[in-house]
Amino acid sequence: MEVMPDLNSTTRHALQEAILQPRFYTTDFDEVDKLRIAHMQEEFAWMMREFERDYNRNHFVRNDEFLADFDDMPARQAFIEFLERSCTAEFSGCLLYAEMYKHLHDPILRATFKYMSRDEGRHAGFLNKTMADLNVALNLRVLQTRKRYTHFKPKFIFYATYLSEKIGYARYITIYRHLERNPQYMIHPIFKWFEQWCNDEYRHGEFFALLMRSQPELLQGGNVRWIRFFLLAVYATMYLNDASRASFYAAMGLNWRDYDQKVIRLCNEIVTQVFPVSLPIDNPQFYRNLDACVAYNSQIAALAGRTDPLAQAQKTRLRAAIATRLYATYQLTPIPTTAANIWQGLPNFPIYRTSTAA
Amino acid sequence: MRRGLGASLLAGAAIAALWHWYTRETLLRGTATVHLQSEHEHFHLHVDLPSAMEIEPGDTLIIETMPEVAGETHGEITYTSPVRVHKASWLRRNVIKRSSIIEISELVEHP
Numbered sequence: 001m002e003v004m005p006d007l008n009s010t011t012r013h014a015l016q017e018a019i020l021q022p023r024f025y026t027t028d029f030d031e032v033d034k035l036r037i038a039h040m041q042e043e044f045a046w047m048m049r050e051f052e053r054d055y056n057r058n059h060f061v062r063n064d065e066f067l068a069d070f071d072d073m074p075a076r077q078a079f080i081e082f083l084e085r086s087c088t089a090e091f092s093g094c095l096l097y098a099e100m101y102k103h104l105h106d107p108i109l110r111a112t113f114k115y116m117s118r119d120e121g122r123h124a125g126f127l128n129k130t131m132a133d134l135n136v137a138l139n140l141r142v143l144q145t146r147k148r149y150t151h152f153k154p155k156f157i158f159y160a161t162y163l164s165e166k167i168g169y170a171r172y173i174t175i176y177r178h179l180e181r182n183p184q185y186m187i188h189p190i191f192k193w194f195e196q197w198c199n200d201e202y203r204h205g206e207f208f209a210l211l212m213r214s215q216p217e218l219l220q221g222g223n224v225r226w227i228r229f230f231l232l233a234v235y236a237t238m239y240l241n242d243a244s245r246a247s248f249y250a251a252m253g254l255n256w257r258d259y260d261q262k263v264i265r266l267c268n269e270i271v272t273q274v275f276p277v278s279l280p281i282d283n284p285q286f287y288r289n290l291d292a293c294v295a296y297n298s299q300i301a302a303l304a305g306r307t308d309p310l311a312q313a314q315k316t317r318l319r320a321a322i323a324t325r326l327y328a329t330y331q332l333t334p335i336p337t338t339a340a341n342i343w344q345g346l347p348n349f350p351i352y353r354t355s356t357a358a
Numbered sequence: 359m360r361r362g363l364g365a366s367l368l369a370g371a372a373i374a375a376l377w378h379w380y381t382r383e384t385l386l387r388g389t390a391t392v393h394l395q396s397e398h399e400h401f402h403l404h405v406d407l408p409s410a411m412e413i414e415p416g417d418t419l420i421i422e423t424m425p426e427v428a429g430e431t432h433g434e435i436t437y438t439s440p441v442r443v444h445k446a447s448w449l450r451r452n453v454i455k456r457s458s459i460i461e462i463s464e465l466v467e468h469p
């Protein structure tokens with residue numbers, strides 16, 4: 001990679017410490033290791049070779065635009081928080097995939113997880129350096145302690161990671177396309193890198209789609225309820241989080257609600273590639289419920305800092321109201337995946353074909 | 359009255375014992391190989407633990423040494439470091455294993 005000059009920070013802003021709070025997971029690695037993929041060996045090998053090609057090897061090279069003065073950029077603090085969250089998520093993905101390749105024995109799965117870990121580490125590095133430009137320093141000491149590893153069943157990791165990769169793609173490409181049409185809102189050059197960057201995320205999602213297809217029981221019977229649960233968890237988490245970051249999206253000329261609904265629509269279309277159902281986002285009740293959750297959530301935020309019994313009772317009531325709305329949303333009849341609505345893939349994105357793979 | 363007091367004391371003692379069991383930790387020490395890279399090209403921190411130190415739910419891993427690199431390395435640094443693993447109790451491990459779904463928002467947040 002090209003060597004960039006060291007950026008001596010000339011910012012007027014005080015040195016800030018990056019807040020990285022990566023998550024540490026364990027799973028039942030033996031169970032993952034027992035997955036049989038031999039019946040789809042060709043397809044897995046093709047996928048591994050896709051990662052081996054390393055399409056973005058030379059993509060994450062910074063240019064002079066990163067040397068600009070960002071002291072007065074719009075929504076600077078919100079942008080820093082966006083970088084921190086993104087770097088945390090990329091770093092967490094890098095660790096999770098690394099744990100997978102360390103624990104598995106199948107050479108194709110091992111290599112694939114290793115390549116995905118490589119991609120996430122690369123994404124994290126790009127964000128990390130962008131934070132440094134803004135005088136936000138990373139204190140590596142915070143990474144010395146990996147507190148309280150949590151645990152998710154392998155299938156939960158597959159559903160959730162698949163969805164987070166695909167929604168990550170949908171988020172990045174939607175921002176990229178918007179800024180392409182409205183360059184006056186390009187508040188930082190990093191967004192110009194999003195188009196190819198999000199192809200990495202899309203490709204990671206393709207791998208998890210393949211992994212789930214190779215284990216059909218993950219997509220049938222009682223697991224369909226888990227799929228609906230995870231779809232809603234991913235959409236609702238994003239919707240509630242983004243509602244509280246409206247000013248950041250506004251700085252980029254985006255209305256957070258329109259943006260999120262666009263992202264959810266795209267993700268909901270993509271998931272039909274593997275899930276037997278998607279969520280009924282055109283049912284008016286769907287966003288009526290999510291918008292009600294946003295309203296309850298902002299009422300909870302308004303009570304922050306109050307510890308008196310009345311405020312506590314109000315918070316409990318509001319949390320219960322959110323849970324009730326989410327449960328009602330979960331209960332809405334899902335959309336079955338059919339030949340008419342199944343995702344056809346991205347134009348120009350390599351997909352496996354038996355004839356070409358032979 | 360006296361019986362009620364006795365039952366309360368017994369329940370209190372049982373809760374205290376359970377709590378003691380839940381929070382009890384066993385300390386394991388060892389030496390790990392740490393791979394650290396923190397720069398524009400890549401950012402990772404991988405720890406290769408000795409095989410006897412498998413991490414399980416609820417455990418905490420502490421890497422005792424970290425190089426003085428002011429947030430940025432030049433290339434990947436590989437070094438050995440003493441590490442401590444605070445092993446969670448059987449009870450905590452199983453509670454975490456069965457309840458982590460409530461932390462699902464952590465798993466779904468990816469850019």
Ligand SMILES: [Fe+2]
Nearest residue numbers: 090119120123
């Ligand atoms: Fe990534």
Ligand SMILES: [Fe+2]
Nearest residue numbers: 165200201204
């Ligand atoms: Fe990814």
